[in-house]
Amino acid sequence: MAGERILLVEDNMANRRMAEFLLKSRGLIVIEAVTGAEAIELARTERPDLIIMDLQLAGMDGFAATRAIKADPVTRHIPVVAMTAYAMSGDRERALEAGCDGYITKPIDTKAFPEIIAGHLAASRRRSDDKGGSGQARAGREDV
């Protein structure tokens, strides 16, 4: 797992920095977004391999941003992993309902975190291989 591009959506500077550090130290490329709107825009233009989405963003929250990303044919195949400090019952269900593929609660386990992301990346790769997804991804890119 190296070289894959991760879109990190997180409005807290320290937490963004930490996730960035953890991802980069595994050789991943990190693109950062602070708001939901920024996340939707970057998902379309950058086509990351995975999106890590903080659900609590001021203004448009992560749920809405995820729904928008999953509604857009260009970006819907990108796995979205929710990373949230919402840890009350029902929050996970809401996240999955919004279209998230995974759910990590804060405070994160710094050792487990990169493993979980790697697992999602591998699963996503397997899915796109099954469907000849690399072709799909290319075709998608030509749409832009």
Added chain:
Amino acid sequence: MKLPGGLSSKFALTVSALIVVTSVALGSFMINHDIQLISRGLVYRGASLVRNLAYHLEYELQFASEQRLAELIEGVVKQEDVLYVIVQGSDKRIRASGKAAQLAEIPPLNLSRGAARDLATGDKMEVFRLRWGSDDIYEIVHRVTTRGGRAREEIGFGVGGEEQTIGWARIGISLAVQPIEETISDIKRTIAMVTGLVIIVGILVAVLLVKIIVRPLRDLAAGAQRIEKGELGLKVSAKSRDEIGDLAVSFNRMAEALNARETDNARLVGALEESNRSLGMASQHKSQFLANMSHELRTPLNAIIGFSEILLNEPESALPLEVRQEFQGHIHESGRHLLRLINDILDLSKVEAGRMTIERELVDVGGTVDGVLSTVRPLASKKQITVTAEVGSGIGPVGVDPAKLKQILYNLLSNAIKFTEELGQVGVRVTRDGGNISFVVWDTGIGIPHDEQARIFDEFYQIQQTAGKEYPGTGLGLALAKKFVELHGGQISLKSEPGSGSTFTFTIPSALRQQEQRQTEAAVVDGAGPLVLVIEDDERTRELLKFSLTRGGYRVEEARDGDEALAKARELRPAIITLDILLPRRDGWDVLRTLKDDPVTRDTPVVIVSIVDEQQRGYSLGAADYVLKPFSRDDLLQRLASFGFSATIRAQAIKALLVVDDSELMTSVAGMLESAGFHTLRAQGPRDGLALAVDARPDVILLNLVMPEMSAFEMMRRLKANQWTKEIPVFVVTARSLDEADKLALHSLAIEVIEKAAFSTEDLLGEIRWLMRLRGLRVDLPHGG
């Protein structure tokens, strides 16, 4: 039985029937009675006729001829109501008879006759009644007798001494005789007419009665029906002054009571629904608050735990020093953020639980604004934001909780700076608006979208962020500010236009309650400041603390160890406690824990003054502030002042103007005054001094005599001549001894002289305080001279 038309027709019919029956009965009784009277009259007449006839017949039956008898009978029959006359002999055989023309035949003797007993009869006379054809006939029979005794001698002849029956005379008389019949039918007609009239009048009266009685009843019934349908505001007319009127009044009262009860019920139901709704909302609000709080606590915890894990796990060689330091900085910053958050949450929950109290005292608003501005200026200068303050003249001391006011202003100002771009402007404006003091905090920042303005005071609400910008905060600042303003009985509002800034305005009623005012004034006059309990085992530090605090206007009590401290804290109830950590036997942590566990001392702010640097531990145990040794006196006093106890704040209200040309003297006097909490204005020469005195209206002026430009005497004369400055007390501080002439001149201007060689800090402050007090009294008693 139900009659159509209801009660009124029932009533009318019944009354009419009653009247008809009564009238008819009365009429027929009267007719019968009249007929009887007529009959009786007829019978009497007949009786007198028959008696007369019988009298004559005594002779005629014995002696006269048939001819004579017939003449006699004919004479009687001629009477118009006599139908027939029969004369019988002693053998009861008819001797003669005669009849009226209208009678066809004389009824035979064998026809049955009923005795009319009700009619008077004598011993010789009987009355019978008989029907003959169409006639109703009274037959009066009189026995004809011979007269005996004396009567016989009177007439001169007689048959014998004894009375003997010699025959019977019968006269039949009839009611059917023409005139009588007419009379009777006249009577019948009259009676029928009268009866008819009575019936008509009776029915009319009945109908009228029905109207009078039944109409209001009907109205009542209609009213009841409408009330049944829900028209509760209804009133029926209650004009009649009788039982029905009473009934209508009662009815109206009942309707009113029903209406009132209905309104009450509706209100109760409304209130119940409302309270239900608000309970539901409160519960929803509470869980939302909990969810938000959990989120807000986890966010900095995530950074703290994550970064510390990285620092613990990564080998030292893998992390360059700058990265390590950066991560440590994140941990520290997140920790501080967490602390702010917890403090804010605690404050909020205190407000929500109603346990947050407002300690009002007279506060110099200008000083408070200055204090807050000095705290937020570093934030502003980082972004090159200009911060301005306008505090209107004539605001005067305001009765507020100074700590709360500071926090409100701090929250609003730091918010304004946070959301204002570089080179922008932020300002605070204070004006008096009647009994309210109005504070306006404005900025030229990014503004707040209209659809978010209603929610901006909600807990944990943060406005939508623009790309690339971060506005870290707890999301509780405005919520707290709003609560604090409301605790003061004030209101906070917002005007904002996205892109062109926001203006928060809050008002606070300026008046102190009378009792509070008296207490505050008393405190000033007595010079007795708030009590500070100093807990410190080291004697030198204790003395230093005591000295600093006394200068700051506090009263000081000391405790040398934990046990003594706890006892004095309970007994003396100090306003503030300063606590050393390294104490013999029972250490400061233990003392702090015990203080915070004791309901008596729990709310007393504890400031840790120690060489031990464990601030987090101190705050988590409930310390209000943490001062590291060695401490500066100013820093300590400033921190204590932030708890809002009055001594320092009031001292700050005293503005001293220093007009001193000797810079060394200036520094020493200014330092001395400032450390005692005075606000100092400095002027290098007399011209500046005069200008400042007029502009700033200081509470006291200190000057020295040796000055260029203008003689000090000249300056003082001008001060005393100016209406704005003539009341300001002036102290002369001089290094040289004054001669008697100088002293006299100064005293004539009512100026105090303090010779430099003689003055000490205590003296100077004592003199100034004494003078201020004097001035205060003079203000209270304008005619006292």
